Amino acid sequence: DAGVTQSPTHLIKTRGQQVTLRCSPKSGHDTVSWYQQALGQGPQFIFQYYEEEERQRGNFPDRFSGHQFPNYSSELNVNALLLGDSALYLCASRSGGSTDTQYFGPGTRLTVL
Amino acid sequence: AQSVAQPEDQVNVAEGNPLTVKCTYSVSGNPYLFWYVQYPNRGLQFLLKYITGDNLVKGSYGFEAEFNKSQTSFHLKKPSALVSDSALYFCAVRDINYGGSQGNLIFGKGTKLSVKP
Numbered sequence: 322d323a324g325v326t327q328s329p330t331h332l333i334k335t336r337g338q339q340v341t342l343r344c345s346p347k348s349g350h351d352t353v354s355w356y357q358q359a360l361g362q363g364p365q366f367i368f369q370y371y372e373e374e375e376r377q378r379g380n381f382p383d384r385f386s387g388h389q390f391p392n393y394s395s396e397l398n399v400n401a402l403l404l405g406d407s408a409l410y411l412c413a414s415r416s417g418g419s420t421d422t423q424y425f426g427p428g429t430r431l432t433v434l
Numbered sequence: 435a436q437s438v439a440q441p442e443d444q445v446n447v448a449e450g451n452p453l454t455v456k457c458t459y460s461v462s463g464n465p466y467l468f469w470y471v472q473y474p475n476r477g478l479q480f481l482l483k484y485i486t487g488d489n490l491v492k493g494s495y496g497f498e499a500e501f502n503k504s505q506t507s508f509h510l511k512k513p514s515a516l517v518s519d520s521a522l523y524f525c526a527v528r529d530i531n532y533g534g535s536q537g538n539l540i541f542g543k544g545t546k547l548s549v550k551p
Contacts, residue, residue, distance in 0.1 A: 325477075354538055363524055363541030364478070377538055411477055413539075422468070423539060425478040 323348060325426035327412050333432045334402050342397040342429045346414030352376075353395040354423060355387060358409040370395050399431075407433045436461045438525045440542035447515045447549050455510040455545045457525030466528035467508045468539065469499055473521045481523075484508060495519070515549045522546050 326345045334340050346353050352371045356364035366379035370389035389395045393414075399406055409430050413423040437460045447453045459465050466485055470478040482493025489501045499510045510523060522544045529537035 327477075356539075361543075363526075363543050364539070366529070366538040366540070369538055379538065413478075422480050422483060424480060425470070427477040430475075 325350075325412055325414050325424055327410075327426040327429050329429060330427070331430045331432075333434065335434050336402055336404060338402050338433075339398065339400045340402060340431060342399075342410050342412075342431070344395045344397070344412030344414075344426060346393050346395070346412075347424050350414035350416055350424070351393050352415050353389060353393065354413045354415075355395070355397045356411040356413065356425075357381070358411055358428070360408070364411055367397070402433045404433050407431060436465075436527050436529050436540050438467075438527050438540060438542040440523075440525055440545045442545050443543075444546045444548065447547070449517050449549050449551050450514050453512050453515040453519070453547065453549070455523050455525075455547060457508045457510065457542060459506050459508060459525075459527050461527055461530065463530055465508075466530075467499075467501065468526040468528075469493065469497070469508075469510050470524045470526065470541075471521045472524065472544070478524065481510070515547075517549050517551055520547055520549045 328343045354369040355367040358364040367381050369377040373389045384400045386398045409428045411428045412426045415421045415423045439458045468483045469481040472478050481497050482491050484491050484501045492498045524544045525542045526539040
């Protein structure tokens with residue numbers, strides 16, 4: 322049983338560019354959340370998708386957007402990249418209708434130069 | 435607002451000794467509490483959670499945590515530490531602003547555990 326998978330593993334971009342990160346949830350999970358983990362910090366919630374809609378959003382600007390596909394996979398898009406967007410981006414999945422645990426993927430390390 | 439605090443940036447333990455990683459929380463209502471571990475260049479791995487019931491929760495890899503409502507704490511413990519336990523540990527609480535089980539997680543800053551042979 323595959324867990325949460327993310328691609329790519331690493332990414333280097335320059336300021337002002339746009340980036341797309343991808344996530345496939347754990348089998349049987351239909352809810353996907355994205356988190357940003359800056360160096361030396363705990364993960365910060367970006368947003369959550371369920372039934373192809375954004376259901377909850379953290380304190381992140383509109384430059385951060387996402388999408389969920391019918392197969393429950395998800396994308397995180399960041400426009401107009403800033404140096405401060407450099408971080409580990411984590412995807413987490415769980416079943417939508419319970420108190421179940423969120424399971425995390427290995428993350429995508431984004432470096433903005 | 436909901437929050438968790440991990441008062442120690444780093445905990446050092448000798449192999450074979452018991453370990454404790456501290457976490458305190460601030461929530462309105464009943465808390466849903468979690469512990470995750472992160473190895474270098476890896477994502478977060480779930481260790482255990484407290485939703486309701488017994489105050490002592492047992493989890494993966496021999497870890498356990500004690501929920502203490504009066505002290506608003508949820509400390510992670512292990513009777514005998516291994517060198518392989520060395521990692522970054524995060525305490526988290528479910529954000530109930532969005533309603534019960536649906537909320538995202540609010541994480542502490544993390545505690546680096548170092549177990550020496």
